[in-house]
Amino acid sequence: MEIPIYIFYALLSAIFAALVAIFGKIGLEGIDSTLATTIRAFIMFVFLLLVSAFQGKLKGGITSRQFAFIVLSGVAGALSWLFYFLALKTGTVKAVVAIDRTSVVFAIAFAWLLLGEEVTLRAFIGALLIVIGAILVSLK
Template sequence: MKSLVTSWQVWAFASAGFAALTAIFAKIGVENVNSDFATFIRTLVILFLAGGILWFGGQWQPLASISMRSYLFLMLSGMATGASWLCYFRALQLGDAARVAPVDKLSVVFVAVLGALLLGETLSLLNWLGVLLIAGGAVLVALKA
């Protein structure tokens, strides 16, 4: 049996749980705070948390051991993350967390499409049905009834 520590499913489920807490905590936190400044505070917390994990886990890596290609794509990923967080916090400031978070999770749909187009990943018909259901569910939750 696969160890829980090495199971991507366990880590993905934990990520979803923490993402849910992120939405709730952020919605409360952006009250009376500029959403961009709130994103800055969040980023500082993440920087210190990630740094602490690396430090105490002895996982620091020489900067020269990372390829230029990896640096490029990690920087692009960081810029996309920053843009996503800025947009997410602004959306939370303006809308209900219960509606903002599902629309934000349309990223799952975008990843499936981009993964297929840009990375050559393949999904079965059943997988694509799931992607369509995620898209439809996000739209239905976002609607103001």
């Protein structure tokens, strides 16, 4: 059985997301969380610009609709990082990360409401378990 490539990419995403929390918590010592988020965003911009240039992806066309939704995604991501670093500044990594991962539940709900994606009983139970797990991990 061949494992779909998206699973490999998603696992890498999860590993690097975990490192964001660890490196971010260490880096937030003695610095404002908004400044830290700004620095992180700048580093990401430069890094991704270089990756796009190296891959020859800077020549592609984009529609105004695509651009608008990518901008909205960027604003949502920036707000997510801002609040994530604010939470990391004062909270424990395990609690912040556990609560942050409830984004899966919100994504399932938004995909159902806005994109018409089906929510099966299995997906609903899985989402409920994520919420329960986040509560259990974040409680002292």
